[in-house]
Amino acid sequence: MDIADAPTSAVLRIPKAGETLAADLRRRIIRGQLTAGDVLPTESALMQHYGVARPTLREAFRILESESLIEIRRGKAGARVLGPSRDVSARFMGMVLQAEGATVGEVLDARLVIEPHSAGHIARTRDDHAIQVLRAALDAEAAALSDDEAFGSASAHFHQVVVETAGNRALALMAAMIEGIIARTNTEAMSEPLDGHGPANHRRAHEAHGRLVSLVEAGAAADAELQWRQHLQVVTELHLRRIDSTRIVDLLTD
Structure with a gap:
């Protein structure tokens, strides 16, 4: 032929x-x-x-x-x-999600998969450096309890640290993308009232973070994973009081 x-x-x-x-x-x-x-x-x-x-x-x-x-x-x-950048990669991944019509609900569900797994892994390994990093992030939160914006940043950092200290770079990259999308949707919705803000709610979130660190230090992997999943479910419910779960991810609006 x-x-x-x-x-x-x-x-x-x-x-x-x-x-x-x-x-x-x-x-x-x-x-x-x-x-x-x-x-x-x-x-x-x-x-x-x-x-x-x-x-x-x-x-x-x-x-x-x-x-x-x-x-x-x-x-x-x-x-x-400049070299490869996790932030740039996460931004591109976020734009792909937007182009494919991914919803805020899907992004929050992904966090429910990634973070509890990471929390359990840290508890299993009980790595001294990871625990020190978690403790430092927890201390930064404590110093920001009375400031909505500062606490929001410190809390987001703690969530990112949970994944980063687990040592899985692929999950850390995905978590950075997820956190960026969540931060963007939170910023857009700041004009909406939310019961999940304020010093009392900050303290509850901070206490939940503290319980995770204690479970990690004790090496209680199953309990750490369960506790963090339950905490994230509460956080997700609060987030969805502001943002419709079926809303398409949007990283490009001014």
Whole structure:
């Protein structure tokens, strides 16, 4: 059979020179050969090294800048390496969720899966450093009990620390995305009254966080996971007093 008559599922596409150059620089950044804060050589030096023209080099720079891997410093020699960022990745993941029509309820359900699992894992390992980090986050909360905004930030940080100290980087990235979406929806809904705010409610949340730390210190994994799930269910109910669970995630409104 003539190859021209054979069915094909895709059209072959040869990458442009700028894309190939961007891929090489991206690979060096991801592998740590170029680290955050490094300044790339001048355009002239890179053009000579790679044997490319200036438009090709600038196309590669535009690609990497759009991925937040480098920063083009206007009027200064050399682009600066930013490196991979969890915040940037979480923001992109959030936009994918929005494009696919994910709801706030789905995001909150995902948190109910990730955080209790992480809490149980920390209790099983009883890692000294993890416990110290949790205690420090708890102390920061205690100092913010009388301030709605400060306590909200400290509480969100505690939730993130629960996942980060469990040591699973994939879950930590997803948790950062979830926390960003929750923070955004909370900010948009601040004009709505909510019984879950105020010093008394802050103390209840802080006490729940303190109970988790105590269970982690005791190595009570099953109890820690159950207690944290129950706490999150209460938090979710309070959150949904402001936001409709069927509302589509929206990270792009002003």
